[in-house]
Amino acid sequence: MIRPVAVIGAGPFGLSTAAHLRARGLPVRVFGDPMVSWRAHMPEGMLLKSTPAASSLDCPQPGHTLADYCAAAGIRGLAGDEDVIPVETFIGYGEWFQRQLVPELERVRVVSVEPAGRDAGRGFELKLDSGESFVARAVVVATGLSGLAHLPAELAAAAEGGPEAEGPVSHSSWHHDLTRFAGGELIVVGAGQSALETAALAAEAGARVRVVARGRGRVAFGAPPWEQPRLRPESPFGRAWSLWALSYCPHPYRFLPEPTRHFLVRRVLGPLGAWWLRERFEAAVQVTDVERVLGAAAGDGGPVLTVRTHGGRTERLTADHVVAATGYRVDVAAMDFLGPSLRTHLATSRGAPRLGAGYVSSVPGLYFTGLPAASSYGPVMRFVCGTEFASPRLAGHLAGAHG
Known part of the structure; x- marks a missing residue:
């Protein structure tokens, strides 16, 4: 056999x-x-x-x-x-x-x-x-x-047991139905497509949503197809020589130095919202740029997110729930x-x-x-x-x- x-x-x-x-x-x-x-x-x-x-x-x-x-x-x-x-x-x-x-x-x-x-x-x-x-x-x-859902250490402690628990912090992959947040205050941590689309959908479902993005000016959206350069090769991800090479010639990639490979996996096609999401997002979601997220904890009325501002101050943001759209x-x-x-x-x-x-x-x-x-x-x-x-x-x- x-x-x-x-x-x-x-x-x-x-x-x-x-x-x-x-x-x-x-x-x-x-x-x-x-x-x-x-x-x-x-x-x-x-x-x-x-x-x-x-x-x-x-x-x-x-x-x-x-x-x-x-x-x-x-x-x-x-x-x-x-x-x-x-x-x-x-x-x-x-x-x-x-x-x-x-x-x-x-x-x-x-x-x-x-x-x-x-x-x-x-x-x-x-x-x-x-x-x-x-x-x-x-x-x-x-x-x-x-x-493989990733919760940074500063948020993981407040997640309280993972997808089956009802802790004050959760990962975006744990939620299929965002109407559960209707009528409440929601903080979404992240700046990629998952964070921005989760925020927009939750807002459209009736939540009051704030996105907390780590790093100055991190919330950005891609250019629509008609605005992309025409003199560069097409790839599934846009028109650029680097994107073409990564799409159609991945075999040499494994011979790059290890730090380079991991850096490119994180940064290429990194945090960027789709062009078609911009209008919906900007009409419904508030954005707070911070230097970094310091931690999250359960408070009397809900989770408290502690952040460091770009001016060096420590601030505490409150909500009914925090969703970490922090990838995998x-x-x-x-x-x-x-x-x-x-x-x-x-x-x-x-x-x-x-x-x-x-x-x-x-x-x-x-x-x-x-x-x-x-x-x-x-x-x-x-x-x-x-x-x-x-x-x-x-x-x-x-x-x-x-x-």
Whole structure:
């Protein structure tokens, strides 16, 4: 019996990888709830920052782009760079892609992954929450943002137990329905698209919202497509030589010095609101620029956010709740489904797995794609369009290594 490849995760990178592996004739078992992060951890009413052209899941078969789905579903008006994609449309597209190309998806959770023998050369033993155990010859980790929400230390203490708790501070990914804040005072910490769109949606739902942005002048919005330079190459993220190189030539990225790679992942395509959000945001949300956030604590009437102003003063801001839109941080230690022996033997760089050619880790047969691959292959791995580079190369390497 030929042992299958196990793909853990059913978001864009997991589904795209599985489609490529199946097209090569490899036996594959795929585990997860399709598009769950988009369905459960993005705010209702959200619009994607990426353009329609940059929002398709890659696969070898023609006829499975976002445009193909929209045509099949009778959805019009998502053809040009000026069109924006409702999150509900993108979720529907991902679920349609899964039904078409990954029909054998198993909606169960992988509890643990361990080497099947003394080393990973004999494959990996997987245990499922259904009670089943089996051996896979290779494992692809494509778990997306799951478990990687980042709360800075100065805010984490007031979060009181994580997503299931009702503490005074929470992470933006813990909220799908922002109407819970209607009629109250809300502080959103952050300056990226997640912070600015969360703030705008909460304000439109009836909350009184203030964004606290760390660093002078940090709230900014991108230029609309018609104002971008015409003499530079196009990329999924805009017209610039650097963005073109990061989008279409990620392979040399892993040979850059480690500090440079991590710096670029943080800064390229960093905190910037979408051009179409500016008017809605500025009409409804107050902004306070601060030098830094010092901490948060529960007060008698709600949380108190302590900040240092650019003038050096310490101020305390009060609200009914604080939402930290502070992004995600890859940390292999947080992937508790990977057994202790695997995590011990994984080479990492600032918590992220070090990946070689074909997205393979330092443990033969163990692959990572999507956000955990960003420190090795660049910022494009944070976005759906990264499947175009990652998925065929990962599938090709795996097929060659196990052919």
